[in-house]
Amino acid sequence: MIxxxxxxxxxYFVGLAVFLVPSVLLIASLLAPLDVESxxxxxxxxxxxxxxxxxxxxxxxxxxxxxxxxxxxxxxxIYLLITSIAISLSWAIGSHxxxxxxxxxxxxxxxxxxxxxxxxxxxxLIVNYTIFSWSNFFMAQQDITVRDMNTMxxxxxxxxxxxxxxxxxxxxxxxxxxxxxxxxxxPARNFL
Amino acid sequence: MIxxxxxxxxxxxxxxxxxxxxxxxxxxxxxxxFTMITSNVISENLNINKKVKDKDLINISSQSEGYKFKYKDxxxxxxxxxxxxxxxxKFNNSDFIVPGSNGVAKYKIEEHLWSLRGACKKNDKWGxxxxxxxxxxxxxxxxxTLKFFEDTKLKWGYRWFMLANVYTxxxxxxxxxxxxxxDLTDSDAANHMQSDPKLFKTLNLMNIIEMIDDVANxxxxxxxxxxxxxxxxxxx
Numbered sequence: 001m002i003x004x005x006x007x008x009x010x011x012y013f014v015g016l017a018v019f020l021v022p023s024v025l026l027i028a029s030l031l032a033p034l035d036v037e038s039x040x041x042x043x044x045x046x047x048x049x050x051x052x053x054x055x056x057x058x059x060x061x062x063x064x065x066x067x068x069x070x071x072x073x074x075x076x077x078i079y080l081l082i083t084s085i086a087i088s089l090s091w092a093i094g095s096h097x098x099x100x101x102x103x104x105x106x107x108x109x110x111x112x113x114x115x116x117x118x119x120x121x122x123x124x125l126i127v128n129y130t131i132f133s134w135s136n137f138f139m140a141q142q143d144i145t146v147r148d149m150n151t152m153x154x155x156x157x158x159x160x161x162x163x164x165x166x167x168x169x170x171x172x173x174x175x176x177x178x179x180x181x182x183x184x185x186x187p188a189r190n191f192l
Numbered sequence: 193m194i195x196x197x198x199x200x201x202x203x204x205x206x207x208x209x210x211x212x213x214x215x216x217x218x219x220x221x222x223x224x225x226f227t228m229i230t231s232n233v234i235s236e237n238l239n240i241n242k243k244v245k246d247k248d249l250i251n252i253s254s255q256s257e258g259y260k261f262k263y264k265d266x267x268x269x270x271x272x273x274x275x276x277x278x279x280x281x282k283f284n285n286s287d288f289i290v291p292g293s294n295g296v297a298k299y300k301i302e303e304h305l306w307s308l309r310g311a312c313k314k315n316d317k318w319g320x321x322x323x324x325x326x327x328x329x330x331x332x333x334x335x336x337t338l339k340f341f342e343d344t345k346l347k348w349g350y351r352w353f354m355l356a357n358v359y360t361x362x363x364x365x366x367x368x369x370x371x372x373x374x375d376l377t378d379s380d381a382a383n384h385m386q387s388d389p390k391l392f393k394t395l396n397l398m399n400i401i402e403m404i405d406d407v408a409n410x411x412x413x414x415x416x417x418x419x420x421x422x423x424x425x426x427x428x
Contacts, residue, residue: 059319
């Protein structure tokens with residue numbers, strides 16, 4: 001069992017890294033001061049989603065508002081990243097413990113995967129709306145319109161769901177006979 | 193009666209003290225009406241004699257955290273921390289409107305709003321907001337209520353400073369309502385005479401009152417009723 005898990009984990013990390021690296025670079029650039037050059041433009045998301053009109057209407061400094069927005073967006077990505085990694089890693093390891101080696105258990109494997117995927121999407125939405133609406137951690141949540149908030153929620157949920165999906169597809173218990181999901185048809189199957 | 197407020201009130205007091213007149217009024221109250229028509233119905237600015245009190249801010253408890261009320265150069269300042277989005281200040285009309293006058297039909301509020309993002313630090317710069325229609329005056333026979341931020345959503349996490357200067361914008365016409373019973377139009381005159389009246393109505397009284405009101409309104413100038421300031425931290 002442990003050997004199977006250890007065989008799977010590198011592939012899990014390969015799948016994870018595809019989305020993890022851009023995410024970490026984005027977080028680093030968002031946490032950097034505004035005048036520092038970074039891999040991503042640290043004003044891009046603020047320019048795209050921040051409602052500058054209300055800020056200027058109150059004669060507030062847009063630079064301060066942008067810094068607050070970046071901080072909020074960085075922490076949002078950190079929490080989403082932690083959530084995605086925690087759930088995908090749990091699946092990558094936990095799937096080995098499912099009793100799926102018997103004939104006809106593929107359905108059981110698929111149902112569990114679907115439930116875990118649903119929990120992930122639900123968790124991502126909860127994290128998003130906690131940061132953007134329900135909590136009082138970040139004042140910058142008031143500097144985006146409801147429409148832009150929902151757009152950001154949608155984009156981030158899709159992005160981190162893809163991170164989960166790819167890492168799970170590559171890192172799932174593909175040695176199991178009943179695991180006849182897409183994972184078993186990938187070329188990497190031959191290396192396990 | 194037409195004239196300056198203090199002179200008219202002097203005469204009104206004299207009439208009140210006239211026992212013969214008061215006895216006659218007691219016998220039949222409908223035979224006496226008093227009104228004062230003046231271009232300025234404001235008896236005094238509420239700030240000068242510090243008539244704006246802490247209890248006038250009716251939906252913020254004076255026991256709440258961070259609550260302070262003080263006058264600075266005759267300007268009453270309410271300071272508080274709140275999560276409420278709107279506030280009400282209520283004044284008694286009797287504190288500033290000349291008794292028996294036409295009253296005020298409309299107020300104009302001169303609004304100034306500043307905000308400070310985040311915690312208040314020494315070198316932070318206050319921003320002057322461009323928002324409008326922040327205060328809605330509600331007029332009743334007894335009170336003037338100023339409703340702050342009814343249609344405006346202020347951002348939490350900010351400190352806000354609101355200064356409202358309340359001016360009269362148009363005098364009322366309560367005299368016309370008061371004397372409507374005594375008015376007699378040309379067309380009703382014949383009927384009235386035939387009804388064997390004990391009290392004679394006045395022909396075209398409303399026209400006369402309207403003309404006098406017009407004269408008073410021509411002389412009308414906006415008068416500052418009160419200035420109030422709210423200095424508050426808005427929480428979520």
